[in-house]
Amino acid sequence: xxxxxxxxxxxxxxxxxxxxxxxxxxxxxxxxxxxxxxxxxxxxxxxxxxxxxxxxxxxxxxxxxxxxxxxxxxxxxxxxxxxxxxxxxxxxxxxxxxxxxxxxxxxxxxxxxxxxxxxxxxxxxxxxxxxxxxxxxxxxxxxxxxxxxxxxxxxxxxxxxxxxxxxxxxxxxxxxxxxxxxxxxxxxxxxxxxxxxxxxxxxxxxxxxxxxxxxxxxxxxxxxxxxxxxxxxxxxxx
Amino acid sequence: xxxxxxxxxxxxxxxxxxxxxxxxxxxxxxxxxxxxxxxxxxxxxxxxxxxxxxxxxxxxxxxxxxxxxxxxxxxxxxxxxxxxxxxxxxxxxxxxxxxxxxxxxxxxxxxxxxxxxxxxxxxxxxxxxxxxxxxxxxxxxxxxxxxxxxxxxxxxxxxxxxxxxxxxxxxxxxxxxxxxxxxxxxxxxxxxxxxxxxxxxxxxxxxxxxxxxxxxxxxxxxxxxxxxxxxxxxxxxx
DNA sequence: GCAACAATATGATTTGGATCAATTCTGCGT
DNA sequence: ACGCAGAATTGATCCAAATCATATTGTTGC
Numbered sequence: 001x002x003x004x005x006x007x008x009x010x011x012x013x014x015x016x017x018x019x020x021x022x023x024x025x026x027x028x029x030x031x032x033x034x035x036x037x038x039x040x041x042x043x044x045x046x047x048x049x050x051x052x053x054x055x056x057x058x059x060x061x062x063x064x065x066x067x068x069x070x071x072x073x074x075x076x077x078x079x080x081x082x083x084x085x086x087x088x089x090x091x092x093x094x095x096x097x098x099x100x101x102x103x104x105x106x107x108x109x110x111x112x113x114x115x116x117x118x119x120x121x122x123x124x125x126x127x128x129x130x131x132x133x134x135x136x137x138x139x140x141x142x143x144x145x146x147x148x149x150x151x152x153x154x155x156x157x158x159x160x161x162x163x164x165x166x167x168x169x170x171x172x173x174x175x176x177x178x179x180x181x182x183x184x185x186x187x188x189x190x191x192x193x194x195x196x197x198x199x200x201x202x203x204x205x206x207x208x209x210x211x212x213x214x215x216x217x218x219x220x221x222x223x224x225x226x227x228x229x230x231x232x233x234x235x236x237x238x
Numbered sequence: 239x240x241x242x243x244x245x246x247x248x249x250x251x252x253x254x255x256x257x258x259x260x261x262x263x264x265x266x267x268x269x270x271x272x273x274x275x276x277x278x279x280x281x282x283x284x285x286x287x288x289x290x291x292x293x294x295x296x297x298x299x300x301x302x303x304x305x306x307x308x309x310x311x312x313x314x315x316x317x318x319x320x321x322x323x324x325x326x327x328x329x330x331x332x333x334x335x336x337x338x339x340x341x342x343x344x345x346x347x348x349x350x351x352x353x354x355x356x357x358x359x360x361x362x363x364x365x366x367x368x369x370x371x372x373x374x375x376x377x378x379x380x381x382x383x384x385x386x387x388x389x390x391x392x393x394x395x396x397x398x399x400x401x402x403x404x405x406x407x408x409x410x411x412x413x414x415x416x417x418x419x420x421x422x423x424x425x426x427x428x429x430x431x432x433x434x435x436x437x438x439x440x441x442x443x444x445x446x447x448x449x450x451x452x453x454x455x456x457x458x459x460x461x462x463x464x465x466x467x468x469x470x471x472x473x474x475x476x
Numbered sequence: 477g478c479a480a481c482a483a484t485a486t487g488a489t490t491t492g493g494a495t496c497a498a499t500t501c502t503g504c505g506t
Numbered sequence: 507a508c509g510c511a512g513a514a515t516t517g518a519t520c521c522a523a524a525t526c527a528t529a530t531t532g533t534t535g536c
Contacts, residue, residue: 073386073390075390075475076475077475079394081389081390081393081394083386083389083390094379094382095379095382095383095386096379097375097376097378097379098376098379098380098382098383103383103386104386123368123371123372123375126371127365127368127371130361130365133361133364133365133371134361137335137375137378138335138336140335140375140378140379140382141332141333141334141335141336141378142336143382144332144333144336144378144381144382144385145333145336145341147382147385147386147389148311148321148333148341148342148385150389151319151321151385151388151389151392152311152313152319152321154389154392154393154436155319155392155433155434155435155436156317156319156436158522158523159522159523189483189484190483190484190485191483191484195393196393197393198392198393198394199523199524200523200524200525201483201484201485202484202485202486202523202524202525203522203523203524204484205483205484205485205486206485206486206523208484208485209485209486221531221532237313237314237315238314238315396492396493397492397493427512427513427514428513428514428515429513429514437493437494438493438494438495439513439514439515440493440494440495440514440515440516441492441493441494442514443513443514443515443516444493444515444516446514446515447515447516459501459502
């Protein structure tokens with residue numbers, strides 16, 4: 001079930017870019033072809049469909065082609081903790097590598113198209129294609145970096161800083177995919193945002209209201225427009 | 239500057255355990271020998287000596303043989319955020335892989351012996367020794383898991399739960415290295431603990447006092463003894 | 477179009493941890 | 507042993523966000 005539009009730009013064999021895999025990746029033509037065969041394009045999921053559950057056997061990584069995904073884990077007391085939101089061009093599923101079993105549950109926040117990357121095939125390929133191995137190490141390291149940023153955020157900031165940081169983060173990540181950085185849909189609910197940022201729904205809602213009254217953002221239902229990006233950025237990282 | 243006591247137990251070539259590398263690792267003798275040559279044992283560091291600074295070029299990973307290390311990063315506003323404590327048998331330095339440059343600064347909290355593992359040599363070796371590649375992927379995934387646990391902790395818990403969780407985490411990690419799980423030295427200051435857990439020094443201090451008055455722990459200077467491990471565990475994860 | 481329900485928003489009150497302030501303890505150099 | 511600086515404890519006060527309560531708005535199926 002592969003697709004020719006798997007976002008491999010075949011213009012230049014020595015500098016091909018696997019945009020489904022998030023970062024520029026320079027591979028020779030045959031490695032690229034082999035990588036392509038390792039990736040399955042899955043039929044689109046719709047809102048609230050699960051990709052995997054906590055406890056499931058770890059088999060694949062997933063790259064997002066379009067849509068959005070949330071990842072959460074359930075602690076011993078049964079309460080949920082959102083651990084990440086993933087946008088187009090991003091890869092998730094790392095959480096299963098350590099124990100061969102997923103720790104998080106992930107689901108589609110809206111209609112979402114995914115590429116599935118079977119991990120064993122990836123490992124085999126990596127052995128022959130050092131570049132690919134490095135690439136995946138880097139992607140994993142990126143996940144570590146993202147997590148550590150969230151830690152910094154949670155450990156210190158006020159409610160306003162946290163919400164501002166999330167908005168800026170989403171904005172930057174969309175920009176990287178050449179999507180609008182100032183006007184986009186928030187695919188997740190206020191409750192998800194609050195859970196992710198360690199705030200209550202009420203607080204999130206109040207912060208959005210305050211931001212609107214400060215003319216930092218405009219918010220109509222799920223559509224958000226960032227009006228004063230510089231000030232919001234300053235707000236996020238002060 | 240390698241050492242014969244590099245914690246490779248040479249009893250059984252097909253089931254050797256690189257305890258410096260944290261997880262059981264089954265390798266044939268020649269792979270093991272090659273791995274050994276890739277690891278340098280460094281002379282011991284003492285308290286407050288740096289291993290690397292944020293911004294330094296990323297070259298190696300580090301495994302702790304003895305002692306303890308703290309890792310922190312400095313955000314745009316100049317304030318520090320402790321991102322992790324590392325104990326014997328643990329590996330740190332992943333934060334540099336993504337951009338070839340460290341994001342964190344790390345320093346020894348006490349007299350500490352390290353193994354340095356040059357990353358390029360590790361990558362070369364991994365190509366020939368698939369087991370090793372898998373192994374390092376898993377170690378990296380472990381870092382992601384640890385970070386996500388901290389996120390869960392920071393997003394929701396009370397001061398008491400946070401401190402309890404840290405103590406339990408330290409206890410479990412020491413146990414894994416066959417060190418005492420109920421009586422150990424806290425290598426970090428209250429300020430470090432507070433920073434790591436997103437609490438102030440005063441709050442950390444108060445929580446320790448409260449735990450003592452509840453007969454959960456005994457605390458004499460840096461030496462801590464966990465008296466009621468089950469209850470402390472319950473406290474951590476409720 | 478209209479229930480019925482979920483998601484948001486907003487107001488009133490409470491509270492856990494931050495902040496400010498003052499000792500006491502501990503390690504360290506002389 | 508002494509003195510000093512940083513670390514840790516303990517107390518008093520304050521405040522941001524949680525909690526509780528009650529609209530309001532949005533969404534879905536009939």
